[in-house]
Amino acid sequence: MTELSYAHGTSTTPLLGDTIGANLDRAIAAHPEREALVDVPSGRRWTYAEFGAAVDEVARGLLAKGVLKGDRVGIWAINCPEWVLVQYATARIGAIMVNINPAYRAHELEYVLKQAGISVLVASQEHKSSDYRALVNQVREKCPELRETVYIGDPSWDTLTAGAAAVPVERLAAAAAELSCDDPVNIQYTSGTTGFPKGATLSHHNILNNGYWVGRTVGYTEQDRVCLPVPFYHCFGMVMGNLGATSHGACIVIPAPSFDPAATLEAVQQERCTSLYGVPTMFIAELNLPGFATYDLSSLRTGIMAGSPCPVEVMKRVVAEMHMREVSIGYGMTETSPVSLQTRMDDDLEHRTGTVGRVLPHIEVKVVDPVGGVTLPRGEPGELCTRGYSVMLGYWDEPEKTAEAVDPGRWMHTGDLAVMREDGYVEIVGRIKDMIIRGGENIYPREIEEFLYAHPKIADVQVVGVPHERYGEEVLACVIPRDPDDPLTLEELRGFCEGQLAHYKIPSRLRILDAFPMTVSGKVRKIELREEAARER
Structure with a gap:
C-alpha cells in the first residue's frame, strides 16, 4: 500500500512551557557574561546580564506609560538594538508587539494602527526616503487609540527609559507573574499580496518554541554568533534570529539597519560570526560582490536560507566559498511562527536544494487534494497543510478570515503546492495560484x-x-x-x-x-x- 503524504516530528525533548521573559531569564542566569547583542554600526554591545537590565528598563518604562497586559505596542523601525529591546520588553509585561514594515507609507500605517488598535508606537525617525515623524503626524488624527509615539534616538526614547525609575522592580515581577505562555505576544501583518494585510496573532508558545527548534536544528549553543541582515519586522529576523539565538544563549549580531551585502560580510569577519541568515537573493548579492574573496568568512559553519528555493549553483558556492557546510533551508509562513520544515545539518546538496527539508519536532504536515481535502499518496502534488504548536492563534479581529485559513481540525492551509517524497522530505513546486496551465498541461515554474x-x-x-x-x-x-x-x-x-x-x-x-x-x-x-x-x- 502506498504511504500517504503525512509526517509528524517526534522528539524525546519536550516543548518549552516558558514565556519569552522567563526563557530569557534562564539564558541570563546561565550565561551572564557572554555577549547577547552586538550592533556593528554603532559599536554598542550587551552581555546577557546587561541585555536583561536594558530590557527591564524599557519594560518598566512602558509600564510607566500605562501599557498593560494585552495592550498593542507598535514597532515601526529598521534593524537596531532598540527594536530587540522592545521585542523582549513587551513580552516581559504581556503587551502585544505589532510589527510594522518600515517601507509602509501613510495609508498602510493608518490601516495597521487602526486595525490592531495600537496605543503606543515606537518608531525610527527616518530611513532612506521615509520621514517617519511626518508620516505619523499625517495619520495621527485618524487613529484615536494612538496615545503616544516614541522615536528611537530622540529625547522621547530617553523619556521612556527614564520613566523606569518610577516603577518598582516588584511591579515588573508582578506583571510577569500574571502571564501564560499561551497569551498573544506578537501580531505580524502578512504581505498582503491581495487586498489588505492580515494580522497573524502569535503566542509566546508559538514563537519561542519555533525559534528554539530552528536553532536546535542547526546546533546552536552559547558559542554561536548569529549575523542577522534579515529584517526584524518579519519572523525570519525576530523569531528564527533573535529568539533562536537567545533561547540557546547565543549572540545576536546586527550588521546594518537594512540589508547591505558588504556590511554583512564585514560584520561576519569582524565579529567572527558562526551563522548567517538570508534569502537566496541576499546570498547571491554577497557572492557577487567585487571584493567577495577578500573577506575572511572562515568562522562561519551554518546559517539559514529561507523565503524562496535556493538554486543549486548558489548553494554550492555558499557551502564551498562561505564555509557554511551546515547551512539549513527553512520553510514556513508567518501564520506558523514561521518554520514547519527544515533541512538537517548533514543533509546532502540535493536535499538542500531540491527540498525544503522535513517536518520539525512536535509539528505535523500533510499534502492534500486542494479541492477535496483528502491526503494524497507520497509523490503526488497537492496543497501543503501543517498543524501543531506553531499554528497562529488567528488573524487579529478577523474570525472569518481565520476560518478560511485554519480548518476545524486546526490544520493551517498554506496555499503552496508540494510533493512529499518517500523519505518524508518535501518539495515546494509552486503556489496553487502560480501553477501555469498551458493547453491543458500543468506546468510548475x-x-x-x-x-x-x-x-x-x-x-x-x-x-x-x-x-x-x-x-x-x-x-x-x-x-x-x-x-x-x-x-x-x-x-x-x-x-x-x-x-x-x-x-x-x-x-x-x-x-x-x-x-x-x-x-x-x-x-x-x-x-x-x-x-x-x-x-x-
Whole structure:
C-alpha cells in the first residue's frame, strides 16, 4: 500500500512551557557574561546580564506609560538594538508587539494602527526616503487609540527609559507573574499580496518554541554568533534570529539597519560570526560582490536560507566559498511562527536544494487534494497543510478570515503546492495560484527556473504564466542578467532549452529586469510580474 503524504516530528525533548521573559531569564542566569547583542554600526554591545537590565528598563518604562497586559505596542523601525529591546520588553509585561514594515507609507500605517488598535508606537525617525515623524503626524488624527509615539534616538526614547525609575522592580515581577505562555505576544501583518494585510496573532508558545527548534536544528549553543541582515519586522529576523539565538544563549549580531551585502560580510569577519541568515537573493548579492574573496568568512559553519528555493549553483558556492557546510533551508509562513520544515545539518546538496527539508519536532504536515481535502499518496502534488504548536492563534479581529485559513481540525492551509517524497522530505513546486496551465498541461515554474539557473548569462530568474489567446497561458521567463551590458536574448534562451525541456515548458516570452518585486519575507511577488507582463502586451 502506498504511504500517504503525512509526517509528524517526534522528539524525546519536550516543548518549552516558558514565556519569552522567563526563557530569557534562564539564558541570563546561565550565561551572564557572554555577549547577547552586538550592533556593528554603532559599536554598542550587551552581555546577557546587561541585555536583561536594558530590557527591564524599557519594560518598566512602558509600564510607566500605562501599557498593560494585552495592550498593542507598535514597532515601526529598521534593524537596531532598540527594536530587540522592545521585542523582549513587551513580552516581559504581556503587551502585544505589532510589527510594522518600515517601507509602509501613510495609508498602510493608518490601516495597521487602526486595525490592531495600537496605543503606543515606537518608531525610527527616518530611513532612506521615509520621514517617519511626518508620516505619523499625517495619520495621527485618524487613529484615536494612538496615545503616544516614541522615536528611537530622540529625547522621547530617553523619556521612556527614564520613566523606569518610577516603577518598582516588584511591579515588573508582578506583571510577569500574571502571564501564560499561551497569551498573544506578537501580531505580524502578512504581505498582503491581495487586498489588505492580515494580522497573524502569535503566542509566546508559538514563537519561542519555533525559534528554539530552528536553532536546535542547526546546533546552536552559547558559542554561536548569529549575523542577522534579515529584517526584524518579519519572523525570519525576530523569531528564527533573535529568539533562536537567545533561547540557546547565543549572540545576536546586527550588521546594518537594512540589508547591505558588504556590511554583512564585514560584520561576519569582524565579529567572527558562526551563522548567517538570508534569502537566496541576499546570498547571491554577497557572492557577487567585487571584493567577495577578500573577506575572511572562515568562522562561519551554518546559517539559514529561507523565503524562496535556493538554486543549486548558489548553494554550492555558499557551502564551498562561505564555509557554511551546515547551512539549513527553512520553510514556513508567518501564520506558523514561521518554520514547519527544515533541512538537517548533514543533509546532502540535493536535499538542500531540491527540498525544503522535513517536518520539525512536535509539528505535523500533510499534502492534500486542494479541492477535496483528502491526503494524497507520497509523490503526488497537492496543497501543503501543517498543524501543531506553531499554528497562529488567528488573524487579529478577523474570525472569518481565520476560518478560511485554519480548518476545524486546526490544520493551517498554506496555499503552496508540494510533493512529499518517500523519505518524508518535501518539495515546494509552486503556489496553487502560480501553477501555469498551458493547453491543458500543468506546468510548475520551479522546475523551469532550476534548469535556467545553469545558463551562464542568468543571475536570477522567475517563471510565470501570462494570458494567451490560444493556449490559455504561455510561459514567461523574467531574467536578471549577470552582465547588464550583455543580456540574454529569447533565441538564446529557447536554444538552451531545446531538447532539455518538454516543448510546452520552454518559455515563449522573455523579460530582462534589474530586480524582482519582493514581499517583506523575501518572496518574489509573481503576481506583479504577471500583471506587468500583461500590461505590456
